[in-house]
Amino acid sequence: MLSLPARRIATCYLTLIGGKMSTSAAAKDLNKDLCGMLKQLAEYELAVNKNMYKSRAYKQAAATLAKLDYKVSSGEEAKKLKGIGDKISKKIDEFLATGTLKKLDNIHKDANSEAIILLSRVHGIGSAKARELVTDFGVNSLEQLRQRQDELNLNHHQLIGIKYFEDFEQQIPRKEIIKVEKIVKDHIANFDPELQVTFCGSYRREKPESGDMDILVTKSSYVSTCEKKEGSTILRNFVSELEKIQLITDTISIGDVKFMGVSNIGRVKGHEKKDALYRHVDIRVCPSDQYHCHILHFTGSSLFNTNMRQHALSQGYTLNEYSLRPVGTAGTAGSPVIINTERDIFEYIDYPYREPKDRND
DNA sequence: AATAGACCCGT
DNA sequence: ACGGGTC
Numbered sequence: 001m002l003s004l005p006a007r008r009i010a011t012c013y014l015t016l017i018g019g020k021m022s023t024s025a026a027a028k029d030l031n032k033d034l035c036g037m038l039k040q041l042a043e044y045e046l047a048v049n050k051n052m053y054k055s056r057a058y059k060q061a062a063a064t065l066a067k068l069d070y071k072v073s074s075g076e077e078a079k080k081l082k083g084i085g086d087k088i089s090k091k092i093d094e095f096l097a098t099g100t101l102k103k104l105d106n107i108h109k110d111a112n113s114e115a116i117i118l119l120s121r122v123h124g125i126g127s128a129k130a131r132e133l134v135t136d137f138g139v140n141s142l143e144q145l146r147q148r149q150d151e152l153n154l155n156h157h158q159l160i161g162i163k164y165f166e167d168f169e170q171q172i173p174r175k176e177i178i179k180v181e182k183i184v185k186d187h188i189a190n191f192d193p194e195l196q197v198t199f200c201g202s203y204r205r206e207k208p209e210s211g212d213m214d215i216l217v218t219k220s221s222y223v224s225t226c227e228k229k230e231g232s233t234i235l236r237n238f239v240s241e242l243e244k245i246q247l248i249t250d251t252i253s254i255g256d257v258k259f260m261g262v263s264n265i266g267r268v269k270g271h272e273k274k275d276a277l278y279r280h281v282d283i284r285v286c287p288s289d290q291y292h293c294h295i296l297h298f299t300g301s302s303l304f305n306t307n308m309r310q311h312a313l314s315q316g317y318t319l320n321e322y323s324l325r326p327v328g329t330a331g332t333a334g335s336p337v338i339i340n341t342e343r344d345i346f347e348y349i350d351y352p353y354r355e356p357k358d359r360n361d
Numbered sequence: 362a363a364t365a366g367a368c369c370c371g372t
Numbered sequence: 373a374c375g376g377g378t379c
Contacts, residue, residue: 053363126377155371157377201379214379253378255369260378282379284368297366302379309365320366 030071037095038062038088040104047120048113050127060303061088063361072096115140123161123168123280124252157252157260164262167278171209176279180213180265183247191241194219195234196288200298206357212280213263216291216298224287224322232256235285245269249278259283290322292339297321304359308351315349324348 029035042058045051060083065072072078074096075089084092095101107113112134119130119139133139137152145152145162154162161168181199188195198204201214217238222230232255239259242248246269250262259282266276286294297305298321312319318327323336324345337348346353 056364124377128376157370212379253369258368258379260369284379298379300379302365305379306365313365318365322367 029066031065031068034072034092034095035062035066037091037101037104038065040107041091041101043117043120044104044107044113047117047127047130048107057083058088111140118142119145121169122158122165124155124157124159125161129158160250160252160262163250164278164280168280170277171211172213172277172279173209174203174207176265177203177210177213179271180247180263183245183265183268183271184215184242187241187245188238192219192237194221195238196220196291198295200295201282201300202360204295204299204356205301205359207360212282214298215281215283216294217283217285218288218291218294220288222285222287223289226287228256231285231287235259235283238285239283248281257285286321292342292345293319293323294321296342296345299356299359301360303361304354307361308349311351312349317349319345319349 038058039062042055042062045058046055061081064081064083065078068081072092075091075093078084078092079086079089091101091103115134116127116130118141119125119133120127122142122145125133133145133152137148139145139148139152142162142165149159149162177199181197185197188197196218198216198218199213200216201212202210203213217234219234222234235254235257239248239251239254239261242263246267247263247265248261249264249267252260252262254260261281261283262278263281264276264278265271266273284294284298296308309319312324313327316327317337318325318333324339325333325336327333337344339345339348343353
């Protein structure tokens with residue numbers, strides 16, 4: 001039968017972790033059902049309608065509700081919150097009254113939409129490819145995707161996504177990342193003590209679990225005036241060392257400064273474990289003089305980056321992972337401001353400093 | 362209509 | 373160079 005694993009987005013991102021409770025929210029998320037509804041709408045807008053803006057609006061609304069320490073009892077009440085206007089407020093009312101949302105029911109009844117949403121969950125398959133698979137090839141399940149992969153014009157990235165579909169959907173416990181970090185740092189210290197390795201992403205934000213692992217690599221003698229080749233050599237050597245100890249098992253893509261691939265801690269000597277999961281890994285190499293902008297960028301969250309960069313613009317600066325530069329009247333960026341710490345970047349643009357753990361939005 | 366900014370891949 | 377995907 002072709003019933004898709006219509007797994008309700010079991011988004012459990014507010015979980016209790018080792019006794020520790022996330023700051024504001026109490027133990028349970030009281031608006032879980034409403035958040036689930038909004039997240040499904042967000043997924044639908046992104047995968048099916050390619051509407052990033054609507055999708056983001058729903059995600060933001062869900063994030064706002066998730067943080068409340070009380071249960072929302074009406075749309076009107078919710079409307080006072082940031083990111084919830086007329087339309088979402090009405091949806092909240094409908095959901096509270098009937099327990100469902102007609103719009104969502106209709107989406108779930110629509111086989112094509114459901115299939116597009118499912119296929120979009122494969123790493124490397126976005127809304128365009130998902131739609132193509134459904135409309136041109138009639139694919140509507142993961143099984144079919146797997147069976148017919150040879151005829152579907154899939155690229156390497158997508159093939160890896162299919163291979164590890166189940167594993168990639170699993171969150172990585174913080175404990176596991178700590179182990180990987182130790183393995184990597186210990187090994188690299190012997191290989192080249194000048195390399196500096198920093199694990200970033202949600203791990204650095206102290207999340208109890210992460211969707212992937214983000215590793216930033218830098219080297220004091222590698223600075224932005226060096227030839228580009230220098231960085232790509234560092235990246236390739238670094239990756240090749242991790243392949244040697246079997247931590248890295250697949251490459252999705254590798255360029256001059258960025259690697260995307262797969263790791264499995266269970267294949268590393270001393271950590272043998274047959275059922276260890278395959279994890280998504282991103283590695284980025286940067287010149288040491290750009291380290292602070294890079295670590296800021298790579299720590300995220302993505303929403304935090306967007307907000308902070310927007311603020312930078314309002315202060316007359318443009319911020320990216322390389323530098324902070326003043327924007328002249330002509331709109332052209334000036335030369336980079338000298339940065340000595342991550343905190344410097346905040347201070348230059350008058351943005352209140354936030355510890356990594358407080359950068360989730 | 363549109364939020365920052367970029368890298369990598371494939372064509 | 374551009375569209376697609378991901379961070």
